Amino acid sequence: MSDKHSGLPSLPLRLSALQVIGLRDPGEGDWSRLRALQYAELHKVSVTRIAAHGLAAMLAVTLYAGDIATWILVTWLLGVILAVWNATRMDKALIDVERRGLQRSEFTRQAASVFGCTLPWVLALIFFVPQGSTTDHYALWALIAMLMAGSAASMASAPVAAIMFDLVVGFTGALSFLATGNIAFAIASGAYTLAIVTASFQSARTYLSAKIAEAGVAEKDEVVSLLLREYEEKASDWLWQVDTHRRIRSASPRFAFALGAEPDALEGQSFVRVIAGTYWDSGDFPPSLHELAEKLKRREHFSNLLVQVDMAGKRGWWELSGSPMHNEEGAFIGFRGVGSDVTEQRDRDDKIAYLARYDTLTGLPNRLMLTEALGDGLQYAEQWKTRCAFLMIDLDRFKAVNDSLGHQLGDKLLAEVSSRLAAVVGEGEQVGRLGGDEFAIVIRDAADRQRIDHLSGLVIETLSQPYKIDAHTLFIGASIGSAIGPRDGQSVEMLMRNADLALYKAKDEGGNSHFQYMPALHAHAEERRKLEGALRHAIANDEMELHFQPVVDARSEHIVSFEALLRWNSKEHGPVSPAKFIPLAEDTRLIVPVGDWVLREACREAARWPDEIKVAVNVSGEQLLEPAFASTIVRALAETGLPAHRLEVEVTESVFLRDGRTARQTLEEIMALGCSIALDDFGTGYSSLGYLRTLRFSTIKVDRSFVQGAAQDSQESLAIIRAVVAMAHSLDMSTTAEGVEDAEQAALIRELGCTKIQGYYFGRPMPAQEARSLVVKGRQAA
Incomplete structure (x- = not known):
């Protein structure tokens, strides 16, 4: 049942003048509803007002066209239009006032908008009259008198506005006649104004009384409607x-x-x-x-x-x-x-509300609910002069599980992670899922700073325990970034952003760790942003350069190939370490255009070397997942004239984790071209004999960490190198030992059976011209 007319039947049909106008509350009942009855149909007269003021203004401009400067008349006309437009806008805003009631602020604004309509006419009477003739003065007053009559007749629903317009404009007109010495017409104008105002008031009283009576009948009808229902x-x-x-x-x-x-x-x-x-x-x-x-x-x-x-x-x-x-x-x-x-x-409705605030996969609060909890924590911290905390959690190695074993098993793993997280949080702490493999914990009262470190360590320890899902034993970890409010941010957005910066730092440090936000992280993030901007233009600005490190035959020590290594000499940042800009390029997918440039330049330089020397180019997983990467190699070989068998593509085992099928298919296409494939950093990542069984690698590169370990007589490193050499020999693959730095290490590598050696002992990475000279000297020495 509608409450549209609630409380109105008790209003008396006889109201005082100020109560009718709206300047005093009624003796009983609701002022807001009473005014709503008056103003509900006010918008219907807006068109009439526009037409009346518009026509009168045009006639006024015509009257004084020869007496007053055109720009003044145009400015005045624009003032009329603006005032009428504003009043019309206010009227339109009251269309639904009968349903919700009229606020006193709306009552005031509407009256003020009508008062704005009086100003142009008051100005006309003050400034136009002295410039024109007496006839023009009478004509202008006639126009204004018609507007006053129209206002009284059409605005019974807004008496305060109508009376205000008539009084202000009417008495200004009387004063204009008095100023010109026309006392008789001044008196007549004043009398006319009083008559119009009186008529306007009586019209408003009649209108409001009818509306009150109508509302009373409607209220009684509602009882009948209840029975009908x-x-x-x-x-x-x-x-x-x-x-x-x-x-x-x-x-x-x-x-x-x-x-x-x-x-x-x-x-x-x-x-x-x-x-x-x-x-x-x-x-x-x-x-x-x-x-x-x-x-x-x-x-x-x-x-x-x-x-x-x-x-x-x-x-x-x-x-x-x-x-x-x-x-x-x-x-x-x-x-x-x-x-x-x-x-x-x-x-x-409850289910919809639940879905809006909870994650459907894990049952934990979602991002919306976490942000609300964090906002509540900030308010609590401000009120009680304490601290709150926000912990952002990212799962380490989850992507590898998801990509290799499928999203269905990944979802089960996320559900298990959420159960473990829910078990470690205490009172006043809320855990939720932000999305993907990101979770978060809100600590409402973090006055005990040790609690943040303790909880972070407990989360990392708990999530690092093995998971048994569908006959698989899985191992993942967790990286955590935390921020304390309001110290690290006085808003939810700032606190979450700073926790994210801390999380990025934790991931950058190798993961499976907790890092608290520090102001210096902003500088680091800003540096990274600027570095990314410079990297986007590095090729166009001719800042990239290739260096080449020789790879020699272990027995003869003759150069058999060079590995192309990218160097960046930024005009803005100076020399930038590959350890800094290569991960940045991979994160932003700039590695694709940069990698294409490296491939073309390496092939172009290698085409100048003797035919028996190869060039090795490192290729990232992002490049291998490009649908047309094999075509990119074909174009590079065709443009430079380098034979395919002289190009060796180096990949790491991590390329098989995101989309192993696509990576294998792309590598098979590359081998079909005649290029060779080298498996770099073997034994340091996700080693699996399955890769060696399905793909015919030409070379397995033994990581420098094993070479250094063997040089220090590490039995584990020696055993690994021997196993890799034996396996490669049985699969008809060559082996390259990386990081050989002196003659003793070179002799040890020969003894262990590696077929090729790469390291500072035989040459550091050098510019293309030096590499070319080294090849020439080697030929002359031979």
């Missing part, structure tokens, strides 16, 4: 009625059916007690039942009130509407209303 086809609606003691009277069959009882059995029982059910026995009432009881007690009309009910132990939700009833003498005799069971609808 009993006969609607919707079986979920029913009629209810209570007496002055809030006991059920004349229970309808549908109402009794909803309560699971007979109508006679309900007669005389307490309405609230019956629908409260077990809530009444326990004394633990839901807030909605308290609200219903209060409205019945205060004899207030209510509409579409959601009430939590209990019917024979089955709990649900009812939507109730009701109005107080009075007899012919005006005495209160009870309540009558309608209700319906909205339990199913409420359950759907």
